[in-house]
Amino acid sequence: MKIVAFIKQFKFYLWVGLAYLFLMMLGMLSEGTDNFAVRLVNQSWQAIYIVGINYLFFEHILPQLSRKRLGRSFLLLAGQIFLSSFGLYMWRQVGIQLHVHTPLPNPPDVGDHFGSALGSFFFFGIIRNFYNYTILRQTAQQLRIEKQAAELNYLKSQTNPHFLFNTLNNIYSLARDKSDLAPESILRLSKILRFMLYETSGRYIAIEEELKIIDDYIALEKLRYDDSLRVSFHHNIEDRKQALPPLLLMPLVENAFKHGVSETRNQPFVDIHLSVNQRQLTFYVKNSTESFPGEKAVRENIGLSNLRRQLELLYTDFSLTVQPDTGVFTVTLNINLASHV
Template sequence: MKIRSRIRRYELYRWLIPLFLLLNILQDLVEGAGDFPLRVVNETWLAFFVSVVSYRLLEHTLPKLGWKNALYSFFILLAYVLAYSIGLLLWRYLGITLHIFTPLGKPVPVEDRLGILIGYSIGSLVFFAVVRHLYNYIQLKQHAQQLRIASQQAELNYLKSQTNPHFLFNTLNNIYSLARDKSDLAPESILRLSKMLRYMLYETSEPYIAVEKDLKIIDDYIALEKLRYDDSLRINFNHDLEDAKQSLPPLLLIPLVENAFKHGASETRENPFVDIHLTIKNRQLFFVVKNSTGEPAGEGNFSPQIGLSNLRRQLELLYSDYQLDVKKGDYVFTATLKINLASHV
């Protein structure tokens, strides 16, 4: 963690110092000062000293200071004040002695020169401190965003891990009913279940799949449910797709279908039915599942099942523009799902 933080600091100053130097050079250009090549060398010489001192102050010294060692902190900060004033003046004289720094313009008294250099130091320190603060703020926001995305992905995976076993548990119950009745349809139901298991193991690991694949698993599930009922159950499943290859999160629609059979048709004694309609046009998904119930609207209380609860939470994590409505009427239950597929988060 410390190494990563150090690398980020180096990356910051690797472009911040050249930017600081460039701004000073541009200022000389705007002011129309003469001897431009010499001024570039002078600015580079001063920028080197100020950059090193600012880096040491902002990255190494300030983080270690505190009120517990107030006296020590005071003397350390005083040392930096001297470095930014007298130290910079001595650095300038050193450059002149080494014939690196070239004095330009009229001679200025030492006290005036010191004042000019102090102003230069303060401006430089403010520049470094402000840019560093903004950089750290942006990095912190990006890190928080990455953590949020990772947390949401973990929750999505958890919801899927809940939905799949729940879905399979209900399917196994159906097969158990057939096996208990020694039905000849039990082998066919096991075969269909194996196809669904293969789909869940090898197809649903991706964040998106073609919608036609999810429709195929819905078809298999409906066929499996039909094995439990006689001809009295009426099932209508139709869809109108603008593009069957467009992407959709896997198993997003199956909870509504499962709910229609598990808590609807199976509890209806007379004229059970399930109507399913899916439309996707212009990136707008419209999914309606209507099923019979065993009681009128005024009787019983509707409590969301785990499949519907998980579906609602997945929608919150996946899309910003969606609507899931469930309505219990007289012997009829209707679930309506609308999603703007372009609103994926």
């Protein structure tokens, strides 16, 4: 891990050093100095040292400066000043001895070297702060995405067992009544479970797949009731291959049966309409109910509250409205599918 961090730091200071050398080169060109090639080699030799002392200062000395340890901080700063002045001067002398640095008329003195090093500290410091800020923002963004993905997976893990629990309750009712429809209901449940296991692991499915699972669920629910139950499911979809998060619409269908039809004594019904045109989805579910306005506040069960939170994580443009009325309960969901996060 430390080696990876060091490699990243090395690359960063190398690129900043090259940028620093490029600015020095532009300065020489603007001055129109003679012996440009020789001066460029000299500046390259100096840039190697400049990169080294900036790395030492920002990565090792600066983090150790503290008001609580003034003596040590003073010694560290004094050492840095020495390296930035006499050290850079000696580096130039080493280059001359190695025939890498060519002496030119009017050579810079120790003070000039310190001024050059001080300017590099500002240059490296500004770029380093901007770089760290960018990395921090990217890290925060990545953490936010990972947190939302984890929360979304958790909500799905709650919704699927909730869906299965309700379906098993339906089959239990048929089995308790020793209905001949129990085997068929188990077969339909098997089909639904296969869909949940193999089709809902991805982020999206085609809308036509969502239609199939809704049809299967409605057929499974209708096995519990006699001909008095009226169910209608209409859809008008521009492109049945459009992507949709799996089982996103199912909680509203479940609610219509579990909290509406199952509690209705006379003429139970469920009306469902789905339309998707120009990336605008409208899902309308209306069902009978025995509750009346003013009796009690609308209760958001697990399925509905989870759906609302999933919508907040998945889309920026949506609305979910619940409208209770005398003997009727209506839910309308509108989603701009193009506003997916």
